[in-house]
Amino acid sequence: MQPLSLPPRLLMGPGPINCYPRVLQAMSTQLVGQYDPAMTGYMNETMALYRQVFNTQNQQTFLIDGTSRAGIEAALVSVLEPGDKVLVPVFGRFGHLLTEIAERAGADVHTIEAPWGEVFDPQQIEDAIKQVQPKLLAVVQGDTSTTMLQPLEELGAICRAHDVLFYSDATASIAGNPFETDVWQLDAVTVGLQKCLGGPSGSAPITMSDRFVDVVRQRQHVEAGIRDAHHTDAKGARIRSNYFDLAMIMDYWGDERLNHHTEAATMLFGSRECAVALLTEGQDAVLQRHQNAGQAMLKGIQAMGLKPFGDLQHKMSNVVGVYIPDEVDGEQIRHDLLNIFNIEIGTSFGPLKGKIWRIGTMGYNARQDAVLHTLQSLETVLRRSGCKLSAGAGVDAAMAVYANAAANGKGSL
Template sequence: MGPGPVNADPRVLRALSTPLVGQYDPVMTGYMAQTQALYREVFATRNDATLLVDGTSRAGIEAALVSLVRPGQRVLVPVFGRFGHLLAEIAQRAGAEVHTIGTTWGQVFPTSVVEEAVRRVRPHLLAVVQGDTSTTMNQPLDELGDVCARHGALFYTDATASLGGNPFEADAWGLDAATAGLQKCLSGPPGSAPLTLSDRAVEVVRGRRRVEAGIREDDDEDVGEPIGSNYFDLGMVLDYWGPRRLNHHTEATSMLYAAHECARVLLDEGRQKVVDRHARAGRAMLAGVRGLGLGVFGDLGHRMHNVVAPVIPDGVDGEGVRGALLHDFGIEIGTSFGPLRGRVWRIGTMGVNARLDTVLTTLAALEHVLRRAGVPVPPSGGVDAAADAWAEG
């Protein structure tokens, strides 16, 4: 019950045990095509360039940034938590001229602040985290696509922690690129990074020279400088997933099966119904934490549906509470880092765990552990408040 990874859906675990097939078996290419179609629905996009990057969600982030940005180009990153710093670091490693704007952890950026920075910096790319689990905040994205369009910038978001459990509309919001992971609201294991690129982003990627020594040298595509990574060169990955099926890497077959099933699980339930379930479970957990008398960190008007950050009571050993929950009840909740280290816990309600029974069990266990730690919590205060909030729908 932490900020991820969370328990995988049993259907996804079964998919992982599917026998392997060859990379060019028609069944394999069929699964790849099906997975692309499924994630177009998950991302709410018509982008043809929708695929998987093999690796954890950070692999998707790195593939997007190193393929979209040339050395010396400007990248603007609004930082409101740990993972904004990650985007800035990866862009810097790609040779970009990185500009950041900051805000207090626990807050998000008004559109006007981002637009002022875009106007001032004139970036090639605006890179924004949607949901940052370090702060539990969810940055609104719905107006930023228009900002980027007005100022000629590409628009990228890392939706690792938010996709599936919070509203996400790639096309309607004007996103040029988005990446995610399976291990949060999609109820899968870490190891595969869904990615989607707009036609405009594909043109930028295709403008980079792609050469794999000894295998191919496409002189007609010899434009500009090659990117510094072979593995994360999205131009080559697009050729692998596209109709040409040019060999690039050995697809992580079992993770393909898992990603395919994660999308099927979500779409079988219904995309909006999954978002609503996360919202309902998140409201119940928030009410339960408050019912135990705990404060909650951050601007709750912009909190992600799937993570809440209770403030650790004064005098309480936060790591001791986490250890007792894990060893006595088999429940894991998250710690924090940076300016929030030792100040908050992070409790997730995401994926297959966004359910009433998991919320109530976690709160009952937390009440017991807090009482043993000397905190005067109201008897059944968390469970009762959560059950009431859930009943409200």
């Protein structure tokens, strides 16, 4: 039995990505007891840090122990009762995920769909809200399956006008694309670490407005015995999950520290360091770095003669879809990149399976050397597979993006 020995991969797919070294270092810290003042102090500090990450004043901002999907499930199962109407605008795989989780919570789920590669106009969503009259609007901001970024800025006001709760999964987009919880009037947001925040999967930061918390707390009263267990499938049903019961988790993170679980301390340390890294560099600087890397990758791909996927006006800054040239085997190209150059790019699924690659520029990997190395290596593999490409065109185009950014005072690498 040998120690772990993994190859030195450069993860340039849609996530997960290589962690910031400082995050890995933080996660090697020795443990203390879960109620040690040092531990609870770092829990409080982490809550404060993530209020800044989410751009919110929400008191109820903390971590769900689990992957980003755990955060989604906690939010939906804690607020939705059987029969509650939910509206999910679906423009990729993760809209279908929200739909499935809401259905498992017993909700009456209604969907509207946009073709993969497109997003919704706010009016389409408002029209659907008027028709469905849901309790909750559940939207993915950035869907890596399509590389699209759904505009959220107008949806909060629409939801308030129709007395609808507004939830978003921003796992793939936060820190690499603008996100304003309070300004956009979101009621709940969940994310993960393994994209632009530059950490490992395994912790799901969440923030909730007072409106959202009030609904969850009402269900906690049911749990306390206002209704007996024989009526849990009716309106007023208690929260169906113990682990993902946000009312109980709020009490655990709150001043009372009511025991619910043993906090995943190592993930707490990593989550805290992701936030510290973001806020130390500065949110605007990190956004600019992602924009530069994403634009450089896009321009490099185009200069190589490859075609990007989808509506580029609504593309996420941190991932680009690329049509696989007809003359090559897409999986063989990925295999050669991985095994010759130690670079991983993403495949796709659903209606895009076998049609596009997905190339990410996220977190620690949203930097010039990673972009240039990926473009040069992809060009080499493609040329050796028979594609006729202009040598160096992709790298030259990407370097021009960085040079222009530097000349305009936006030179974060």
